[in-house]
Amino acid sequence: xxxxxxxxxxxxxxxxxxxxxxxxxxxxxxxxxxxxxxxxxxxxxxxxxxxxxxxxxxxxxxxxxxxxxxxxxxxxxxxxxxxxxxxxxxxxxxxxxxxxxxxxxxxxxxxxxxxxxxxxxxxxxxxxxxxxxxxxxxxxxxxxxxxxxxxxxxxxxxxxxxxxxxxxxxxxxxxxxxxxxxxxxxxxxxxxxxxxxxxxxxxxxxxxxxxxxxxxxxx
Amino acid sequence: xxxxxxxxxxxxxxxxxxxxxxxxxxxxxxxxxxxxxxxxxxxxxxxxxxxxxxxxxxxxxxxxxxxxxxxxxxxxxxxxxxxxxxxxxxxxxxxxxxxxxxxxxxxxxxxxxxxxxxxxxxxxxxxxxxxxxxxxxxxxxxxxxxxxxxxxxxxxxxxxxxxxxxxxxxxxxxxxxxxxxxxxxxxxxxxxxxxxxxxxxxxxxxxxxxxxxxxxxxxxxxxxxx
Numbered sequence: 001x002x003x004x005x006x007x008x009x010x011x012x013x014x015x016x017x018x019x020x021x022x023x024x025x026x027x028x029x030x031x032x033x034x035x036x037x038x039x040x041x042x043x044x045x046x047x048x049x050x051x052x053x054x055x056x057x058x059x060x061x062x063x064x065x066x067x068x069x070x071x072x073x074x075x076x077x078x079x080x081x082x083x084x085x086x087x088x089x090x091x092x093x094x095x096x097x098x099x100x101x102x103x104x105x106x107x108x109x110x111x112x113x114x115x116x117x118x119x120x121x122x123x124x125x126x127x128x129x130x131x132x133x134x135x136x137x138x139x140x141x142x143x144x145x146x147x148x149x150x151x152x153x154x155x156x157x158x159x160x161x162x163x164x165x166x167x168x169x170x171x172x173x174x175x176x177x178x179x180x181x182x183x184x185x186x187x188x189x190x191x192x193x194x195x196x197x198x199x200x201x202x203x204x205x206x207x208x209x210x211x212x213x214x215x216x217x218x219x
Numbered sequence: 220x221x222x223x224x225x226x227x228x229x230x231x232x233x234x235x236x237x238x239x240x241x242x243x244x245x246x247x248x249x250x251x252x253x254x255x256x257x258x259x260x261x262x263x264x265x266x267x268x269x270x271x272x273x274x275x276x277x278x279x280x281x282x283x284x285x286x287x288x289x290x291x292x293x294x295x296x297x298x299x300x301x302x303x304x305x306x307x308x309x310x311x312x313x314x315x316x317x318x319x320x321x322x323x324x325x326x327x328x329x330x331x332x333x334x335x336x337x338x339x340x341x342x343x344x345x346x347x348x349x350x351x352x353x354x355x356x357x358x359x360x361x362x363x364x365x366x367x368x369x370x371x372x373x374x375x376x377x378x379x380x381x382x383x384x385x386x387x388x389x390x391x392x393x394x395x396x397x398x399x400x401x402x403x404x405x406x407x408x409x410x411x412x413x414x415x416x417x418x419x420x421x422x423x424x425x426x427x428x429x430x431x432x433x434x435x436x437x438x439x440x441x442x443x444x445x
Contacts, residue, residue: 050323050356064315066322076311089298093286100288101272134272 005030008044008056010037012205012212014107014159015067016055017198021155022074024194025082038215068099071155084152095146098138099156105131110163113171114209115218125171129178136182143188150192154185158195161186165202166209226251227280229266231258233424233432235329235381236289237277241422242377243293246304290321293377306374320360320367321378328353329381336393337437343395350397354406357382361405365412376413383410384423392433 005023007030009016023030035044035054047056047063057064057073064073075084085092109131112124135157139145145153164175164186176183189195226244228251230237244251256266256276269278269285278285279292281299286292297306307314328350334342335350357379361367367375376383382398387410390396400407413419 059312062312064312065319069315069318069322072318073311073315076314089295090282090284090286092298093291093295096291096294097286097288100291 003028004058004060006058007032008035008041008047008054008058009033010035010054011200012163012208013054014163017159017162018067018155019055019057019070019074020198021158021194022071022084024197025084025150025155025192026074026078026080028074028078068103068152068156071152075152082149084155086146086151091146095152098135098145098153101131102135102153102156102160106135106157106160110160110167113167115213121171125173128167128171129173129175132175132179132182136179139181139185141181144185150189154189158186158189159199161190162199162202162205166206169206170209224282227254228252229254229256229269229276229278229280231256231276233429234276235385236275238422238424239289239377239380240277240279240292240296242372242380242419243296243306245418245422246306246372247296247300248303249296249300290325290374290378293374297374304371306368306372306377308373317368317374320357320375323353324357324375324379324382328357328379332382332386332389332397335397336389336395347395347397351402354382354398354403358403358405361409363405366409372413372416372419376409380413382406383413385429388426388429389433392430393437 005028007016007019007023009020009032011034020032033043035041037054040052044054044056045052047058048054048065051065053065055067055070057070059073059077064070071084085095106128109124109128112120113128116124142148144150145157168175190199226249228237228240228244230241230253232255241251241253254265256263258266258276262274266276266278267274269280270276270287273287275287277289277292278287279295280286281295286295293306307317331346331349331353335346338346360375364370366372367379386398390398398406398410414423
């Protein structure tokens with residue numbers, strides 16, 4: 001008997017991309033269902049009544065919400081031979097720490113960079129660069145955040161990469177100039193089929209942001 | 220026990236985040252050395268070295284390595300000491316649900332409750348509504364279980380510690396009544412079960428001390444009227 005896996009998602013979401021990458025990494029067939037966040041579907045509201053947000057992973061009818069929780073769920077349910085999280089408790093804790101860091105510290109500033117103007121936007125840009133530098137320092141000279149194998153923190157961060165172009169344009173800065181090792185890491189990740197399949201082209205995101213701003217009523 | 224094996228907790232006496240770590244260590248019967256860090260006065264060089272990213276407590280030190288962020292620490296303890304008092308179920312789906320509700324209590328509900336008590340007057344009504352909504356989902360999730368974890372305290376109960384203990388005191392100090400027995404009978408019952416637990420009650424900070432702290436830091440709502 002096969003598993004039924006459905007993903008309720010929104011194509012530009014760097015959170016949704018995490019779950020897409022995780023499923024692809026494990027070679028799990030899933031039914032991708034694009035959601036209109038401005039006109040939320042009954043299934044979205046039913047499966048995530050608390051937050052009404054994407055991504056929602058539905059496995060054999062049961063919903064799992066929150067992208068990093070989904071990534072861990074996928075890892076635990078389909079262990080295989082490429083675990084996202086190491087078995088050593090300390091290494092696991094480090095991975096979760098950085099996943100939490102990305103959620104709490106990296107996402108917020110990006111919103112200010114493309115969504116705000118003037119001082120607010122500048123503050124967002126400054127904060128974003130600072131946070132990326134901390135991540136770059138954590139990466140060091142490793143191939144991936146976990147070492148030699150692609151894992152949890154890589155999955156948590158890589159979705160932001162396709163947003164880099166539009167962020168650079170809006171904030172008038174160069175991420176490569178500030179964090180060359182991080183760009184090199186991102187390019188390595190993009191060579192993976194799971195990532196290439198799951199991330200939209202940067203151009204698409206760059207074209208999309210002005211439309212998004214209109215939709216949510218800014219500018 | 221040799222030096223490497225020893226567990227240290229850097230914490231703050233009144234912090235629900237800090238107490239989460241102590242609660243889990245005590246429930247699992249793990250001895251530890253507690254070090255008070257008065258972060259509001261001065262962050263010690265030791266703290267800045269052990270948690271350079273966030274510079275906050277709690278921090279757990281074990282085998283010479285430090286771990287920060289209370290819920291990350293709780294899962295580390297769970298992964299390391301596997302034989303006593305499990306905080307999470309075995310089944311991956313049940314685990315994902317526990318993590319979801321722990322995150323919800325921690326990220327969303329706690330902040331809403333705090334703002335409802337002490338946020339700006341202009342936003343009070345909106346915050347109180349959000350607080351009701353947040354608690355409503357937790358009330359439903361708890362249902363008739365003794366704890367969110369079932370018959371024993373689990374990750375969600377620990378993550379919701381603020382709601383079980385600190386919030387009651389915050390309500391008294393601020394004069395804003397939200398989590399009443401009438402509106403949330405199950406959460407009310409749960410909070411009493413939680414704070415009366417033999418191990419938990421030894422860890423909780425004294426009520427009078429917290430009350431004095433809240434009143435001093437935030438004043439009383441009546442006096443904050445613009």
